[in-house]
Amino acid sequence: xxxxxxxxxxxxxxxxxxxxxxxxxxxxxxxxxxxxxxxxxxxxxxxxxxxxxxxxxxxxxxxxxxxxxxxxxxxxxxxxxxxxxxxxxxxxxxxxxxxxxxxxxxxxxxxxxxxxxxxxxxxxxxxxxxxxxxxxxxxxxxxxxxxxxxxxxxxxxxxxxxxxxxxxxxxxxxxxxxxxxxxxxxxxxxxxxxxxxxxxxxxxxxxxxxxxxxxxxxxxxxxxxxxxxxxxxxxxxxxxxxxxxxxxxxxxxxxxxxxxxxxxxxxxxxxxxxxxxxxxxxxxxxxxxxxxxxxxxxxxxxxxxxxxxxxxxxxxxxxxxx
Numbered sequence: 001x002x003x004x005x006x007x008x009x010x011x012x013x014x015x016x017x018x019x020x021x022x023x024x025x026x027x028x029x030x031x032x033x034x035x036x037x038x039x040x041x042x043x044x045x046x047x048x049x050x051x052x053x054x055x056x057x058x059x060x061x062x063x064x065x066x067x068x069x070x071x072x073x074x075x076x077x078x079x080x081x082x083x084x085x086x087x088x089x090x091x092x093x094x095x096x097x098x099x100x101x102x103x104x105x106x107x108x109x110x111x112x113x114x115x116x117x118x119x120x121x122x123x124x125x126x127x128x129x130x131x132x133x134x135x136x137x138x139x140x141x142x143x144x145x146x147x148x149x150x151x152x153x154x155x156x157x158x159x160x161x162x163x164x165x166x167x168x169x170x171x172x173x174x175x176x177x178x179x180x181x182x183x184x185x186x187x188x189x190x191x192x193x194x195x196x197x198x199x200x201x202x203x204x205x206x207x208x209x210x211x212x213x214x215x216x217x218x219x220x221x222x223x224x225x226x227x228x229x230x231x232x233x234x235x236x237x238x239x240x241x242x243x244x245x246x247x248x249x250x251x252x253x254x255x256x257x258x259x260x261x262x263x264x265x266x267x268x269x270x271x272x273x274x275x276x277x278x279x280x281x282x283x284x285x286x287x288x289x290x291x292x293x294x295x296x297x298x299x300x301x302x303x304x305x306x307x308x309x310x311x312x313x314x315x316x317x318x319x320x321x322x
Contacts (some may be wrong), residue, residue, distance in 0.1 A: 001034040007051045008158030010074055011117065012126035013042035017190055017230060020274065021048035021257050022214040024188065027104050027278055028054045029286050036186045037061065038174035043071065043159075045188050052160040055186060058167040064128070065171035070113040070120075072169045078153070084114035085121075086149035100140040108135040121146035175216055178225075183281065187220070187227035210242055217248055217279075226282040233257075233274040243275075 009018060017024060024045055028035075035055035037046050040062045049055055062068055073081045092099035100122055107115035120126060122140045129138040147155075170177060174191070181187050191208050220227055228249070232241030244250050253276045278286070 003106065007044075007048050008155045009042065009044065010152065010155040010159050010211040011042050011070070011120050013044075013120070014112065014125055015190070015192075016042040016044045016126075017274075018042065018044040018048075020230075020257060021275075022254055023253075024228060024230070024276065025049060025052055025054055027253075027276065027282070027286060028186055029226075031056075032184065032186045033057060033116065034059065036177065036185055036187045038177040038187070039189055039191045040071070041067075043132060045190070046167075047159055047162060049188075050166075056166065056223055058163060059170065059180075060163075060167060061172060061174070061177040063171070063173060066107075066111045066113070066116050067128070068169050069111070070116050071310075073113040074156045075160050075163045075167055075169065076145040077155045080155050081117065082116060082149065082153040083213075085117050088118045089146055089149050090115060092145060096144060096145060097140060098240065100302055104136055111142065121152070140211065175220070178216065178220065181220070181223070181225050182226075183224045185226065186282070187225060188230075189227060190230040214245055214248065216319040217244075221248065221280060224281045225279065226285050227279045228282060229277040229279075231275055231277060233272060235270045235272045244277055249280050250275075251283045252277050 007021070021044055025048055028049065031053075032055045034057040035046060035049050036059040036062045037043060040046065040060035043060045046058050046060050050058060060068075060071060064153075070081075088103060100119075103115050103118050106112070107119060116136075119130065119136060119138070122145070123129075123138040124141045127138055129136070135272045174189070178187065191213060217227075217229070227243075232239070232243055234240060244252070255274045255276055257272045257274050
């Protein structure tokens, strides 16, 4: 019997949907020709979809060009990028803070993938932040030195095995990426939303307009594109982000993402929920996911997990957007 193995996760990224991938993938029809992620970040959904053979080809894209250069390096030459990281990791010994600042300065000058990888694995809360000049300006987490190089090699090699030879990596505006989407594809989108980021998100240097984004969703609906969208959420009764307009005719699922780590640290008991929206084409294509199954609880995704249980539509957290 094959040993159970976790889906590889080479880079941490604030806002990653890694724990929610079982619920998200349960909304995908099997055997689609291509999955497109225009706000890829850590590409957690693509990696899980590749492991579960939910699609045969993939597009990961993001406006953050250095991040896409890093993904290209990890997929195409995993040994080289892990060797470069190992040298940086050992080079910080006994001068961690000073070394971090030096690597950050080097990255801001040359935008090398290995420098970004080191910064992602050392910065506070895995939160990518750029200033108005497009310079990485996040501080280091002084409690840790970054992922052990051997552990990281395992994660990067695993990701490369899943994606190499069948993944297009692109840097650019999400609208340009979506122009190539076809009705037989699946599009998964996890954009920054205003409830958390306001009109500007440091990960993207420029903001994401809610009006422009919903206009793009209408165009996708007209083209009969199957998409799944992570957008807005709440912590207990406090709501974050604008709900999707009712005229988009989306189907909404509210996913229980578990207790808030930050609130727990502060001694508070807060449960967070995230909304998942299905386009009309996706809902029709999947039969509104499955009329007998529903998942709410976030899980650790593994290659050999049973699919999460999803019930529809009797569960009260299911609703059509209004």
